[in-house]
Amino acid sequence: MENKLLLKKYTNRRLYDTEKSIYVTLDYVTNVIRQGRQIVVLDAKTGDDVTASILTQIVMEESRKKNYLLPIPLLYLIIQYGENILGEFFEKYLEHTIKNYLLLKGFTDDQFKKWLDYGANYSQINPQGIPNLSSLKSLFDLFPGNMKDQISKKDGK
Numbered sequence: 001m002e003n004k005l006l007l008k009k010y011t012n013r014r015l016y017d018t019e020k021s022i023y024v025t026l027d028y029v030t031n032v033i034r035q036g037r038q039i040v041v042l043d044a045k046t047g048d049d050v051t052a053s054i055l056t057q058i059v060m061e062e063s064r065k066k067n068y069l070l071p072i073p074l075l076y077l078i079i080q081y082g083e084n085i086l087g088e089f090f091e092k093y094l095e096h097t098i099k100n101y102l103l104l105k106g107f108t109d110d111q112f113k114k115w116l117d118y119g120a121n122y123s124q125i126n127p128q129g130i131p132n133l134s135s136l137k138s139l140f141d142l143f144p145g146n147m148k149d150q151i152s153k154k155d156g157k
Helices: 026-034 051-064 072-081 086-125 133-140 145-154
Strands: 005-009 015-017 022-024 039-043
Touching (some): 015 026, 026 039, 039 051
Antiparallel strands (some): 005 015, 015 022
């Protein structure tokens, strides 16, 4: 199961971790997911996959704790359009969008840290401060043309 944790859900609503042979809570499952692991939850009696139900339950529990994972306008859209339009969108595009966002966020966080470190060291060597912006060009290639043009103009290109 490609490192997925198999859980069994019993009729008494208890979840059973098949790796550790213990009953677990939703908080336990939430922590497993936050550590980067995926889960598969099977109904112990029927064998049906009830993973989506458990994941939805986790989202609901988080909202009860005032940890809102979804904005209200999005919740309205989910209810209004249900599985018609949004089902396909969520299945095909939202997951990729979030993964790309996290990848870009990680890249920019790392890059800004490098710039801050570089800026602290550079200002000691060169009191004029900010270096040539051409090193930022690849980052700004992600944005509309006029922003790239502004960078090129500042670099004198």
